[in-house]
Amino acid sequence: MSERDTSAGADGSGIRGSPRRAVSILTFGYFVGFAGVVVYGPVAAEFEEVLGLSGLLLGLLVAAPQLTGSLLRIPFGAWVDDVGAKKPFAILLGLSVVGMGGLLTILVLAYPDGLTMTHYPLIFVFGSLSGCGIAAFSVGIADTSYWYRSRHRGTMLAIFAxxxxxxxxxxxxxxxxxxxxxxxxxxxxxxxxxxxVGTGIFVLYAVDSPYFQFRKRGFDEEAAKARAKENGQELFPGGDAMESIREAATIRRSWLLTAMFFVSFGGYLALTVWYPSYWSNLHGLDVQTAGIVTALAFTLSSPLFRASGGAISDRFGGEETTIASFVVVVIATLALVVTRDLYLAIAATVFLGAGMGIASAAIYQLLPKYVPEAVGGASGLIGGIGGFGGFVVPPILGLFVDVQGVSGYATGFVVYLVLGVVSLAIAGLLYQSRSSTVRSRSPTPADD
Structure with a gap:
């Protein structure tokens, strides 16, 4: 697809925007929305002190953004196939604005002396709304796929994510x-x-892919596809998106991939918000230093490893890469369970982020091989329910703190030790069965 910006001609043949502009604004919008992951994590100690939270309630609070950010990926990702990406993306960012505005209102009216546990439910709800922008992942993935041809699609998806x-x-x-x-x-x-401001910029500059631009100008489906092909689009909505999700839900392999993604990407989300409390309470770092260590050792490094995970999977095989990644996860979490040494914990955290990041990329590389019947639907399930691990696990980690005190911040990592072993078993099962799984199957467009 040409990178030049064109305007609709008198006959409606032109399009607004270009692939580069589209993916640039999608990436910017996702950057704005995905920040909601840490709406409470870096300042959790402040809420913990003011509200007197238990470990369980603290875990629920820092995980609140993941509740909506993960589950809304499924319906909003499917909605793209009906209306294009701009509207669903803008609504998700708008909900984040509402959530942050509600939280700010509570703080203006009640913080610090009037802020009590009676405000906790509202703080939780507004935190959940603030995380809606996280769900824009599935919207952006779909739109990027529509804008770019197969030879560039993988690279642009990696850049976006x-x-x-x-x-x-x-x-x-x-x-x-x-x-x-x-x-x-x-x-x-x-x-x-x-x-x-970020939401306003997105709404102002975002453009739908060519097919949806022509549909909104009144072209019927076939004419819109023909015009979009003339403008370089080669991938189109494949029919009823919700039906694809329902079909994927009936396939056992979809759930095996989802379970592994629950551990890898869900683990990334969960530990991103949990690590600041871990560094502060177990290792005695101040809030600012805890934030820096969390970012450099985990939250920033893991996406960089993930960006390389696709190329590693293409080179060595998705099954082999997934197995190796979860071996790293198991070893790293074992070290985190037993060590109380700050520097060893930092090193283990870097390896844990690498394992989770590369595994997340490898799982999506495996998707078209194991669920070719419903690639789009399985992608929604994996991204949505798999990412829900970011909400489920932090409260469990908080229970370890409630039961064991400060040492629970370390022993709580046994949760990911167990989940890593289970994921390793699933990856091994896929490796053993891959010859029969992929036999006689021709490549699909999603393999690009």
């Missing part, structure tokens, strides 16, 4: 310093402004 997911790492560094200089209310006021 890799650069977009760097925002939690940057915010994990910035938020504690903002808390120091602006206070809690000032920090969220700045975040609200960032979201509001």
């Amino acid at each position: 890799g650069l977009g997911t760097t925002s939690p790492g940057l915010f994990t560094i910035v938020a504690p310093f903002a808390l120091l200089y602006l206070g809690l209310t000032g920090t969220y006021a700045a975040w609200f402004l960032f979201l509001l």
Whole structure:
């Protein structure tokens, strides 16, 4: 597809935007929305102290953004096939603005002296809304696939996912310093402004892929496809998206891949918000240093490893890469369970982020091999339910702290030790069965 920007001609043959513009604004929008992952994590200690939270309630609070951010990926990703990407993406960012605005209102009216546990349900709800932008992942993945031909698609998908997911790492560094200089209310006021401006920029510059542009001009389906092909689009919506999801849900292999993604990407989401408390409470780091260590050792590094995971999978095979990745996860979490040494914990965290990041990429590389009947639907299930691990696990880690005290921050990693072993078993099962699974199957467009 040509990179030049064109305008609709008198006959409606032109399109607005270009692939580069489209993916640039999609990546920017995802960067803005994905920052909601850490809406509470970097400043969790402040809420923990003011509200007097238990480990369980703290875990639920820091995980709140993942509740909507993961589950909304499924319906909003499917919605793209009906209306294009701009509308679903903008609505998700708008919900994030509402959530952040609600949280800011509570802080303005009640913080610090009037903020009590009676506010906890509202704080949880607004935190969940603030995480809606996380769900834009599935929207952006679909739209990027429509804008780019197969020879460039993999690279552009990696750029979208890799650069977009760097925002939690940057915010994990910035938020504690903002808390120091602006206070809690000032920090969220700045975040609200960032979201509001970012959403406005997205709405102003985002463009749907050519097929949807022509449909909105009144072309019927076949004419819209023909015009879109003339403008370089080669991939189109494959029919009823929700039916594809339902079909994928009936296939056992979809759930095996989802289970592994629950551990890899869900683990990345969960530990991104949990690590600041881990470094502060177990290793005695101040809030600012804990944010920097979390970002550099895990939240920023893991997406970089993930960006290389596709190429590694193509070179060595998705099954082999997944097995090796989960071996790294198991070894790293074992080290985190037993060590109380700061530097060894940092090293183990880097390896854990590498294992989770590369595994996440390898799982999507395996998807078209094992679920060719419903690639789109399985992608929604894996991304949505798999990412839900970011919400489920932090409260469990909090229970370890409630039962064991500070040492529970270390022993809680046994959760990912067990999940890593289970994922390793699943990856081994896929490796053993791959010859019969892929026999006589021709490549699909999703293999590109």
